[in-house]
Amino acid sequence: MSRVGKAPITVPDGVQVNINGNHISVKGKLGELSQEVDPSLSIKLDNGILTVERTNEEKQTRAYHGLYRALLANMMAGVSEGFEKKLELVGVGYRASNQGQKLDLALGYSHNILFEIPSEVKVETQTEKGKNPIVILKSHDKQLLGTVAAKIRSFRKPEPYKGKGVRFVGEYIRRKAGKTASK
Numbered sequence: 001m002s003r004v005g006k007a008p009i010t011v012p013d014g015v016q017v018n019i020n021g022n023h024i025s026v027k028g029k030l031g032e033l034s035q036e037v038d039p040s041l042s043i044k045l046d047n048g049i050l051t052v053e054r055t056n057e058e059k060q061t062r063a064y065h066g067l068y069r070a071l072l073a074n075m076m077a078g079v080s081e082g083f084e085k086k087l088e089l090v091g092v093g094y095r096a097s098n099q100g101q102k103l104d105l106a107l108g109y110s111h112n113i114l115f116e117i118p119s120e121v122k123v124e125t126q127t128e129k130g131k132n133p134i135v136i137l138k139s140h141d142k143q144l145l146g147t148v149a150a151k152i153r154s155f156r157k158p159e160p161y162k163g164k165g166v167r168f169v170g171e172y173i174r175r176k177a178g179k180t181a182s183k
Helices: 059-082 144-154
Strands: 017-020 023-028 032-036 041-046 048-054 081-089 094-098 102-106 113-116 122-126 136-138 166-168
Touching: 017 041, 017 166, 032 059, 032 081, 041 059, 059 122, 081 144, 094 122, 094 136, 102 136, 136 144
Parallel strands: none
Antiparallel strands: 017 023, 023 032, 041 048, 081 136, 081 166, 094 102, 102 113, 122 136
């Protein structure tokens, strides 16, 4: 049995949960999220505790059990506390700035990259002298936040020789020795 799927989800204070058949919607102080749940699972809400249960023991249903429980737990955490991702631009001349929801990145190409951030994600940039620029993304939707962060990282992935590129703060980059190391 799925250890993740068995764990109950505690509904935080100030969060409203609506279960409508296989459709669940969650509303909190930071926003509103909804999720369509597979029909092979049943969702129950008792005294502020949400549980996900299987209706059969098929392999696909067992896989969905942990998945949908994790998605629902992320929805609860998102609308009550929110999520944050920080990206660091490592490289000489790499810069980031934003005007509202437009992110302007200078990543060593012949042109700047203008990236329109979805309205659900709040963007902020930090530039301090002597430190790498940092892009801070905040949202109540963990899936959308991860997608936007991965897209920004894909503009210039960290390379293994000098470590230049866009990386998550705290991400470890495996470094390689260059051609001169073979002698």
